[in-house]
Amino acid sequence: MELKWLGIAMVMFGSVCTGLWYRLRYLGRLTNLRECQRALTILRGEIQYGRTPLPEACQEVERRICGAGQLFFRQVAGKLFEGNAPVEQIWRESAEEIFSSMQMKTQEREEWIRLGSTLGYLDVEMQLRSLDLYLQHLQTSIDQAGAECRSRTRLYPLLGTFCGVLICLVLV
Amino acid sequence: MYQDEILPLLPERIRRLVQKYVTGEKDLQEIRIRRGKPLVLQYRGELFAPDMHGQVVSEAEFKEVLSRISRYSLYAFEEEIRKGYLTIPGGHRIGVLGHTVLEKKEIKTMRHISFLNIRISHEIPGCADKLLPFVFEGERFLSTLLVSPPGGGKTTMLRDLIRQLATGGENFRGRNVSVVDERSEIAGCYMGLPQKQLGKYCDVVDACPKDIGIMMVIRSMAPEVVAVDEVGSEKDFEALRYALTSGCSLLATIHGSSLEQMKEKPMFEPIFRSGMFERLIFLGDRRSPGSCQAIYDGRGERIWS
Numbered sequence: 001m002e003l004k005w006l007g008i009a010m011v012m013f014g015s016v017c018t019g020l021w022y023r024l025r026y027l028g029r030l031t032n033l034r035e036c037q038r039a040l041t042i043l044r045g046e047i048q049y050g051r052t053p054l055p056e057a058c059q060e061v062e063r064r065i066c067g068a069g070q071l072f073f074r075q076v077a078g079k080l081f082e083g084n085a086p087v088e089q090i091w092r093e094s095a096e097e098i099f100s101s102m103q104m105k106t107q108e109r110e111e112w113i114r115l116g117s118t119l120g121y122l123d124v125e126m127q128l129r130s131l132d133l134y135l136q137h138l139q140t141s142i143d144q145a146g147a148e149c150r151s152r153t154r155l156y157p158l159l160g161t162f163c164g165v166l167i168c169l170v171l172v
Numbered sequence: 173m174y175q176d177e178i179l180p181l182l183p184e185r186i187r188r189l190v191q192k193y194v195t196g197e198k199d200l201q202e203i204r205i206r207r208g209k210p211l212v213l214q215y216r217g218e219l220f221a222p223d224m225h226g227q228v229v230s231e232a233e234f235k236e237v238l239s240r241i242s243r244y245s246l247y248a249f250e251e252e253i254r255k256g257y258l259t260i261p262g263g264h265r266i267g268v269l270g271h272t273v274l275e276k277k278e279i280k281t282m283r284h285i286s287f288l289n290i291r292i293s294h295e296i297p298g299c300a301d302k303l304l305p306f307v308f309e310g311e312r313f314l315s316t317l318l319v320s321p322p323g324g325g326k327t328t329m330l331r332d333l334i335r336q337l338a339t340g341g342e343n344f345r346g347r348n349v350s351v352v353d354e355r356s357e358i359a360g361c362y363m364g365l366p367q368k369q370l371g372k373y374c375d376v377v378d379a380c381p382k383d384i385g386i387m388m389v390i391r392s393m394a395p396e397v398v399a400v401d402e403v404g405s406e407k408d409f410e411a412l413r414y415a416l417t418s419g420c421s422l423l424a425t426i427h428g429s430s431l432e433q434m435k436e437k438p439m440f441e442p443i444f445r446s447g448m449f450e451r452l453i454f455l456g457d458r459r460s461p462g463s464c465q466a467i468y469d470g471r472g473e474r475i476w477s
Contacts, residue, residue: 047247051245051247051248051250052245052248053242053243053244053245053248054243054244054245055243055244055245057245080243080244083180083240083243083244084180086232086235086236086239086240087239087244119244120239120242120244120245120246121235121238121239121242121246122246122247123246123247123250123253123281123282123283124247124250124281125281126283127246127247128247
């Protein structure tokens, strides 16, 4: 009898945890997108107001953010200072290495990688425009992720609990 | 210098081509990179196109050079791009051309840059030795103007003259020389420090317009000689006149090919009107850079040829 209750408890625990894990995934995606937005806003400011060269601007972004974004900009700044590869390649390789473990949709990751191909060779007006365009796309993704988050962060734990109850009922 | 400052700017394929064909780096004057066209070198005074097997400089390669010369930040060089050139560490000047965007009849910026000319700055200690006997009158340094067409070695000669004046030699003492380096070409300053050898009595104001810089150095550094590269505007001549009346000697360069051609053009008139230069030294063209063709005194009398 005790074994049965132990089994039910384990199934319920597993189901609720799965629901919570999905909830955290959605929250993580939103946090990551917001972190990218913050990083690019800092980068934009450095370009617009300081005309700071890209290696130093990336270094400044790295100082002012945290998490995976900080790792990304640290790596990009370091490689730009070495100057051995085109910025597009440095940006893409760093994104593939660091952003692969981040909660982001494939399309969002690809757009971030594409941003690297617009950096470094444009005049200030065009450079700011290309960043603004990307920031607009990012804002749309953040709005979508926020809306999904609001509904799904409540849905997944509930779904997990119901699934657990269902499995228990079927098995018992 | 060329290994550390020029080659890293070039994409792999172009770098290999330049390394393959250029054996004496001192003879390489220019690397011309045009989008969608073959690579061209100005080497040993001649234009030369390395064999690219029918291929051209690709869009990606051009973009790579452009982002490397600007340290991945073309936007940070807006003012330089507007003037049509930028200077990289080492004092090498890179000419840029493309589609200009005008605002109120002035160039606001340049887009779709498609033509680059990497002009390699040379440092040849001693190249001005042959000129020294002509630019002194006793202990006094005579105001000197170096004249040549583009690529004639004016800046290299000017740099060595500055170095010798600011160091001193067997027959003359070293003196305070102030350099107004508007294009960062003479001293090749990086973070304010000259990368070229300019002598121990030399001060440099970097990236400053010539007319403003000349006034500044006269007030602040009390120079005996004021040196500037590529004078040309009325403002430049006015500032040079002020330096002269302040008791300084002048050392300058200007684009030109012969005394007769210079006398014909109104823009050169201030030089002859006030006789501000006591020596006019004509150098060779890009086929024989640094060679001295003729030397005139301030009245236009030939004293050497």
